[in-house]
Amino acid sequence: MHDDKFELGGRVFRSRLIVGTGKYRDFNETRAAVEASGAEIVTVAVRRVNISDRNRENLLDYLDPQHYMILPNTAGCYTAEEAIRTARLARETGVSDFVKLEVIGDQQTLFPDVPATIDAARVLVREGFKVMPYITDDPVTCLRLAELGCVAVMPLAAPIGSGLGIRNPYNLRIILEQMQNMKVPVVVDAGVGTASDAAMAMELGCDAVLMNTAIAGAREPIAMAHAMRMAVEAGRIAYLAGRIERKLYATASSPLSGLIE
Amino acid sequence: MPMITIELNGEPYALEAGTPVARLLTMLKLKPNRVAVEINQAVVAKAEYERTIINQGDHVEVINFVGGG
Numbered sequence: 110m111h112d113d114k115f116e117l118g119g120r121v122f123r124s125r126l127i128v129g130t131g132k133y134r135d136f137n138e139t140r141a142a143v144e145a146s147g148a149e150i151v152t153v154a155v156r157r158v159n160i161s162d163r164n165r166e167n168l169l170d171y172l173d174p175q176h177y178m179i180l181p182n183t184a185g186c187y188t189a190e191e192a193i194r195t196a197r198l199a200r201e202t203g204v205s206d207f208v209k210l211e212v213i214g215d216q217q218t219l220f221p222d223v224p225a226t227i228d229a230a231r232v233l234v235r236e237g238f239k240v241m242p243y244i245t246d247d248p249v250t251c252l253r254l255a256e257l258g259c260v261a262v263m264p265l266a267a268p269i270g271s272g273l274g275i276r277n278p279y280n281l282r283i284i285l286e287q288m289q290n291m292k293v294p295v296v297v298d299a300g301v302g303t304a305s306d307a308a309m310a311m312e313l314g315c316d317a318v319l320m321n322t323a324i325a326g327a328r329e330p331i332a333m334a335h336a337m338r339m340a341v342e343a344g345r346i347a348y349l350a351g352r353i354e355r356k357l358y359a360t361a362s363s364p365l366s367g368l369i370e
Numbered sequence: 371m372p373m374i375t376i377e378l379n380g381e382p383y384a385l386e387a388g389t390p391v392a393r394l395l396t397m398l399k400l401k402p403n404r405v406a407v408e409i410n411q412a413v414v415a416k417a418e419y420e421r422t423i424i425n426q427g428d429h430v431e432v433i434n435f436v437g438g439g
Contacts, residue, residue: 129439139437154438157379157431158405160398167404168435184438194411198433201406201413269439299439321439 129321267300304340311344
């Protein structure tokens, strides 16, 4: 189990926890939480430079792109065109050709716009991006995105920031079976609330888990980052170790022979 | 040098005519390897920063990475 590695878009990682960098008090807390999580991949958002702000501190001064794989997202985009434009800008920073593709379909639920996500993925894959789409936990949609050449599919566990955990483990299991056949990693993205949710995703056989609010929104973000690190590791090892069958009735753990009479 | 007005990140911004992207970034105290630039919705390649002159009325976007999920 020591040589268990996570392969993604031609790169190899040891950590199977991908963390977001939003909602922290400051860059120091961001860095401390990322370090405690053991993550090697961190997501970031693409936004206008604040021209009037004289403080020129940059997130990447706290998260060295030599050390972390920076995964820019297209959060806040509601059309394929906006997402494509954002991804192109992100790549031109020169930091990463990976993109977490997000095309939101509805402001209240933040569920993905599936057709627009597929359209954007098609264009970005053709342009050489390593596309990781945030998507509904729908097996057929994941299949289409994998066929297009996405380097991973990232079905949601529950709505972004909801902390509801894995709402549909059965769909995830179908997605996992299909993606294992296609050798496309499955990353559960969004909806994790606490450590057991992350462990469950890994026990199901997911390749990695991506989260932000569950850590950044915890009362003690750095402690929660540590908990998530252990949960993802425990879940992964349990998956590899192979859990026992669920049975309705008891089976004794102690020998039935040799009882005193 | 005559001055021109552009739209920079959605706000009017005045600069000298003939300013290349590279000099704009220097004026803004931004490191080129931390940002990306778009002029009129077309991404400017980093290798073109010295050569790309900003023109009157251009819509210039300068982005960087911020915390996000």
